[in-house]
Amino acid sequence: MTANIGQAGNPRVPTVRERSLMSRLLGGEFQQLPVFLSLVLIWIVFEILNPQFITSRNLSNLVLQMAEYGLLAIGETLILLLGEIDLSIAAVSAVGGAILAELAANNVNPYVAILAGAASGAIIGLFQGFWVTILRVPSFIVTLAGSLGYLGLLFVLIGQEGTVPIMSNTINAIAGNYLPAWLSWLLVAISIALVIWSVWRDKAARRSMGLPVKSSSAMWVRVVASVIVMIVVTVVLNAYQGVPIAGLILIVFVAGFAWMSQSTTFGRHIYALGGNEEAARRAGINVKGVKIAVFTLAGLLAAVGGIVGASRLGAASTAAGGSDLLMDSIAAAVIGGTSLFGGRGSIWNALAGALVIGSIENGMALLDAGTSTKYLVEGAILLLAVTFDTFTRMRRQKLGK
Amino acid sequence: MGKKTWGIRASIASAVLAASSCGVGLAWSTSAQAASSAAPKVKIAFLMPETTSSPRWEYDDRPDFIAEMKKLDPNAQIIYNNAQGSESTQLQQVESAITNGAQLLVVAPVNGYAASTIVTEASRAKVPVISYDRLIMNAKVQYYVSFNNVEVGRLQGEYIAQHTKKGGTVVMLDGAPTDPNAKQFAEGAHQVLDPLFKSGKLKLGYEQYTQNWDSATAQTEMEQALTKLNNKVNGVLAANDNLAGAAIQALTQQHIKGIPVTGQDATDAGLHRIYYDGTQSMTVYKPIKEEAKAAADLAYDILTGKKATGLVNGSTANGAAKIPSVLLTPIMVTKANVASTVIKDGYTTWAHIKNPAQQ
Numbered sequence: 095m096t097a098n099i100g101q102a103g104n105p106r107v108p109t110v111r112e113r114s115l116m117s118r119l120l121g122g123e124f125q126q127l128p129v130f131l132s133l134v135l136i137w138i139v140f141e142i143l144n145p146q147f148i149t150s151r152n153l154s155n156l157v158l159q160m161a162e163y164g165l166l167a168i169g170e171t172l173i174l175l176l177g178e179i180d181l182s183i184a185a186v187s188a189v190g191g192a193i194l195a196e197l198a199a200n201n202v203n204p205y206v207a208i209l210a211g212a213a214s215g216a217i218i219g220l221f222q223g224f225w226v227t228i229l230r231v232p233s234f235i236v237t238l239a240g241s242l243g244y245l246g247l248l249f250v251l252i253g254q255e256g257t258v259p260i261m262s263n264t265i266n267a268i269a270g271n272y273l274p275a276w277l278s279w280l281l282v283a284i285s286i287a288l289v290i291w292s293v294w295r296d297k298a299a300r301r302s303m304g305l306p307v308k309s310s311s312a313m314w315v316r317v318v319a320s321v322i323v324m325i326v327v328t329v330v331l332n333a334y335q336g337v338p339i340a341g342l343i344l345i346v347f348v349a350g351f352a353w354m355s356q357s358t359t360f361g362r363h364i365y366a367l368g369g370n371e372e373a374a375r376r377a378g379i380n381v382k383g384v385k386i387a388v389f390t391l392a393g394l395l396a397a398v399g400g401i402v403g404a405s406r407l408g409a410a411s412t413a414a415g416g417s418d419l420l421m422d423s424i425a426a427a428v429i430g431g432t433s434l435f436g437g438r439g440s441i442w443n444a445l446a447g448a449l450v451i452g453s454i455e456n457g458m459a460l461l462d463a464g465t466s467t468k469y470l471v472e473g474a475i476l477l478l479a480v481t482f483d484t485f486t487r488m489r490r491q492k493l494g495k
Numbered sequence: 496m497g498k499k500t501w502g503i504r505a506s507i508a509s510a511v512l513a514a515s516s517c518g519v520g521l522a523w524s525t526s527a528q529a530a531s532s533a534a535p536k537v538k539i540a541f542l543m544p545e546t547t548s549s550p551r552w553e554y555d556d557r558p559d560f561i562a563e564m565k566k567l568d569p570n571a572q573i574i575y576n577n578a579q580g581s582e583s584t585q586l587q588q589v590e591s592a593i594t595n596g597a598q599l600l601v602v603a604p605v606n607g608y609a610a611s612t613i614v615t616e617a618s619r620a621k622v623p624v625i626s627y628d629r630l631i632m633n634a635k636v637q638y639y640v641s642f643n644n645v646e647v648g649r650l651q652g653e654y655i656a657q658h659t660k661k662g663g664t665v666v667m668l669d670g671a672p673t674d675p676n677a678k679q680f681a682e683g684a685h686q687v688l689d690p691l692f693k694s695g696k697l698k699l700g701y702e703q704y705t706q707n708w709d710s711a712t713a714q715t716e717m718e719q720a721l722t723k724l725n726n727k728v729n730g731v732l733a734a735n736d737n738l739a740g741a742a743i744q745a746l747t748q749q750h751i752k753g754i755p756v757t758g759q760d761a762t763d764a765g766l767h768r769i770y771y772d773g774t775q776s777m778t779v780y781k782p783i784k785e786e787a788k789a790a791a792d793l794a795y796d797i798l799t800g801k802k803a804t805g806l807v808n809g810s811t812a813n814g815a816a817k818i819p820s821v822l823l824t825p826i827m828v829t830k831a832n833v834a835s836t837v838i839k840d841g842y843t844t845w846a847h848i849k850n851p852a853q854q
Binding site: 144146149151152155158159162195196198199200249256257258259261270403406407408409411412413414418419455456459460462464465 | 701711715720723737
């Protein structure tokens with residue numbers, strides 16, 4: 095089978111190249127492009143309105159402000175890839191933060207508290223996954239009911255005062271401290287090596303299986319672009335106080351889960367399942383196992399996000415699961431181009447989506463804009479960003495991609 | 496055609512008649528029942544707005560009001576509901592309270608501007624309404640019980656005015672734009688500070704209303720204020736302790752210390768910051784017990800047909816009328832008077848202030 099595809103694939107390569115660059119871009123050759131362009135546009139507009147927007151200090155703010163829903167958006171993206179939805183992530187994140195704060199308040203070792211907080215999310219996710227796959231209740235209902243239940247649990251955990259302050263320096267350092275410059279550069283060097291190695295390995299693997307190899311120029315563009323982004327981001331953040339630990343956590347999770355979803359069997363099963371569950375089942379994929387695992391991971395990521403959020407605020411509160419956290423996380427995934435109907439999307443794009451949402455909120459707050467303006471503009475930008483993505487997707491479909 | 500509609504109308508009319516006669520019958524039988532028992536039963540609905548901005552509704556107002564009411568009438572029945580921040584849920588709770596025979600409503604509205612429908616529904620059933628803590632706008636409520644919110648803002652404003660260095664820049668975090676109280680706090684603060692802003696003695700660097708009193712949002716706002724003002728901030732007027740906590744988190748990140756930061760509600764976390772950390776300068780303490788007691792007294796007087804004029808000490812215009820009001824005085828708490836206020840009143844304990852996480 096692989097040999098056939100290889101033979102059929104090779105002659106087709108030149109035709110792809112013949113297309114103009116423009117149509118390739120609009121056709122979504124680079125999936126990240128639409129959301130990336132929206133982001134550039136948003137940044138330009140805010141920079142014109144307030145020249146403090148693109149400064150290393152404000153970008154450092156942005157990283158800290160988006161870390162929590164960035165993490166939640168990774169989990170939501172995985173769930174959306176399955177064609178399911180998780181409405182409980184904000185509540186789960188609040189519970190994770192509350193467990194962390196309560197344990198820390200009772201003088202439990204901070205690392206144990208962090209692990210327990212994260213584990214609570216995984217357990218909740220496992221429970222929801224079980225309910226969705228084994229009892230076959232729609233995920234919309236399970237997670238909606240769940241989120242109400244977890245908010246109740248949150249009140250039990252936090253109790254009378256409504257806020258549990260976190261006094262542990264270790265925990266507050268998660269969102270309060272920065273990496274020293276040398277360490278950030280060491281990590282950048284390691285990441286560059288990893289990127290090059292993975293590209294090289296991917297190429298070798300494809301060649302050995304007789305699959306068509308992506309044109310090396312496109313591949314190198316990708317590698318060079320990601321190296322440049324890493325270096326620029328590190329330079330910019332080091333020009334202020336350094337790379338925030340919360341930012342590092344976010345990027346490690348994004349990269350890890352992006353790798354998992356694209357390069358492991360488990361990841362490919364997620365896409366297959368979201369594309370066509372019945373076909374996936376007939377192909378021998380353990381549908382139930384994959385689903386339960388994904389719900390567990392989403393719960394885990396939500397709790398990790400909650401831990402970062404609690405660390406940032408220096409407290410866990412009964413209000414933590416409320417406000418715009420859930421909508422921001424889902425919107426980040428969808429703006430990143432992840433389909434609500436499963437099978438299409440990527441983790442990197444969730445990060446880009448979170449950047450869009452974060453930039454809008456950051457920029458509007460920097461402008462000291464009134465509530466009405468804020469909502470009007472946020473709504474308009476979200477609609478435009480997704481419309482742009484839909485438009486490029488239609489082009490892509492026309493081109494048969 | 497004409498005949499047909501008439502026919503329908505007639506049948507509707509008869510149905511309505513039947514229903515209303517039924518209602519009369521019911522009403523008659525209940526009043527007969529009431530007459531036969533020893534005393535008329537007092538049934539009051541105590542309807543609170545939410546649980547996110549402050550834990551007080553659930554943990555202070557509710558038990559305090561019930562305790563005060565039971566003191567006045569041990570047989571009093573109190574229906575308690577919390578709308579969890581939803582206007583429509585609150586309206587539903589009002590309707591079911593009336594259906595369940597509540598004779599009086601004590602309501603802290605979710606949205607003071609949208610709550611006039613609550614009063615309309617209640618007055619249709621001839622059930623009086625006391626507007627509790629938050630003012631119901633544009634409707635004829637019986638009484639309004641609250642702390643003098645403008646005074647709260649004034650206390651915060653005065654603290655900032657006295658403790659911010661000359662020519663210094665002030666950041667104001669005003670609280671939720673849908674909460675009329677937040678508007679009144681800001682009004683009081685502006686009464687004190689606006690002349691200073693005008694004369695140039697102080698500068699207003701940044702002012703935001705924070706949706707839902709959400710701390711995470713407030714923290715983002717404070718970070719952006721500091722970015723915008725290049726850290727040149729010499730005082731923060733935060734409308735309550737939660738906002739103060741968020742602002743202090745952002746200030747600490749920038750290593751800014753020793754500037755006045757206000758608060759409100761005398762939460763344990765806020766008192767801890769005042770007494771032990773020194774990061775927050777003051778909070779405004781509102782003895783909720785007094786507020787709950789005033790509401791209970793008024794409610795009891797209305798239901799037993801007494802005139803409650805003794806308690807009333809002012810009136811508040813809400814757009815529809817001047818509402819007779821019981822306005823209690825808020826108290827400023829700094830490090831110096833923690834012991835003589837919140838501790839003395841039994842509002843909290845030293846152990847709680849020392850470790851606010853302990854329950």
